[in-house]
Amino acid sequence: MSIKNCFNLFFHDKDYRTSKITMFTMYYNYIWAGIKIIFGIFFSTFYFCLSGIYTILIASTKSVFHNNYNQVDKNTSLKKFLKMAILILVASVIFILYMCRLFFIEYSYSYNKIIGIAVAAFSFTELGISIGGLIRATKKNNFLMMAIKCCNLSSAFIAIVLTQISLLSIKPELNVNFYNALSGVIFGMLSALIGIFMIFYYKKQLKLIEQ
Numbered sequence: 021m022s023i024k025n026c027f028n029l030f031f032h033d034k035d036y037r038t039s040k041i042t043m044f045t046m047y048y049n050y051i052w053a054g055i056k057i058i059f060g061i062f063f064s065t066f067y068f069c070l071s072g073i074y075t076i077l078i079a080s081t082k083s084v085f086h087n088n089y090n091q092v093d094k095n096t097s098l099k100k101f102l103k104m105a106i107l108i109l110v111a112s113v114i115f116i117l118y119m120c121r122l123f124f125i126e127y128s129y130s131y132n133k134i135i136g137i138a139v140a141a142f143s144f145t146e147l148g149i150s151i152g153g154l155i156r157a158t159k160k161n162n163f164l165m166m167a168i169k170c171c172n173l174s175s176a177f178i179a180i181v182l183t184q185i186s187l188l189s190i191k192p193e194l195n196v197n198f199y200n201a202l203s204g205v206i207f208g209m210l211s212a213l214i215g216i217f218m219i220f221y222y223k224k225q226l227k228l229i230e231q
Contacts, residue, residue: 042082046083052075053075074111082171104218112215119204166221177210177211
């Protein structure tokens, strides 16, 4: 396909545009996950390593969408929908379990202003990408598009927590451990509920197809 045709499809075909933007954000997620894991190792901050693992799972969810969108039949599409649901649920549960332990273990995140603002900026970008993807997928009515919508919403929830932790870390004298843990558990549970909803939705649609 020529570059001219690619541009033409991008600006006139919403499905094609969504697919390509999802591919771009998928690579962004992989790169950002690597940065978070390296950052977590360098500063001995397990939370960022965990957040990196979560982001890898979210990127994998987008990969399922990108590799199968408009290329599979309804039954196969529904199976991919379930796979994406499981990835979201597993990522959310891992996130919740770690954030729960912060209620019992005193641990503070403290970085200098430049690093804190930089991490917050990247996290806010991730939040913007997630919300943007959510808006683009709103009017679609197929399994994979619905799944990527759910994925973007889940990613947005976790990005909010990371943004909060990064900004509050600039003031190390403040005891924000409890508030970070509380936000992490709440938004993690909201993310997990998305995965659970998707699984129930899958079962409902499967019964309709089998009838």
